[in-house]
Amino acid sequence: MAKLATNRMASATDTDFRNIMKVIFKIKPTDTDFIANSTEIQQRFYQIQILTETNDHKASDIRFYCDEDQFFDPKSPKVNEGARWQRLSDRMWDKENMIVGSLTTFGCSYTDENGDRKGGATYTTKDTRDKTQNPNRITITMCKYALDGGVAPLPSEPRKFPVVYQTELSTRNWAIGYSIQNFAVFLPATIVHELIHAVSYGYVLDVPVGNCYGWKNVRKASKEDAMRNADSHAMLAVWALVANWGWTLIRPNPPARYSSSEKKDYMKCLDERVKSGQMRKYSNPPITSRNLRSLGKLEKDGRTDVSKRVREFLEGDEKLLDSLMFSTLSETGGYEYTTSY
């Protein structure tokens, strides 16, 4: 997804994606600072792309955990307080893996000051007690909450949206019954969100506090907040992914034949859809059926070379995500970073 986002951002002809950049980051090509701002965002995605895998856990710059140790059971607090976890006054501490946990929640699932459950956490502890470990390690914990896709639905309600990437997603009709908001529970989006914190060394945070997650908040954020908000970046990456499936954000463009009052109504109606993040078929060159025909020969199964290339991209990206379990950053020097989630 990071790679798809850098590629989409680099295209000057992809006006649908440029529109999404405008809606999320409030930047457009005619701005004097467009290049500076878009490069800054692109560089963050690029930093994610160039992460490399290592099995050297102690030296790694970023470590991913999917830690379901229930070290604190409210019913019997002592039960899971084993040798690995040490209870400090305000938190649980796993010295061996340099993981910090909350006293009041299971495993690594956090509840923030507003009572919102968080699917993941990114932090650095600057711990120097264990000399064999990288003291500047950035830890990313993924919680049961994230792996389950947020709040589990009732058994009678089948889950509408899968949490992990599946090939069938690329063939769904996203115009009906969905909006970009559904991707809030999409695990790859959570991973991108946390990695953006990590590769920016905490420069990109969760702002404005209390209104930083999900499409509706991302859309409303000021330019200043958007540039420093992890979910704004994650939503852009999600749009890059759905763009490769042929979908983009509704774009108000009233037909010329409409009267001015009709145009106004049209804009109002479409604006509501933009607010809720509705998708429609892409109007840009690589995606329309006319251009698909001109770009690639239709094969027997109705697929084109373009769609094959799209699949290759996605599969490549999936492997990238798989490889992030133990990752290392190529550059680590020169930044100060304090704890942030």
Ligand SMILES: [Zn+2]
């Ligand atoms: Zn965050």
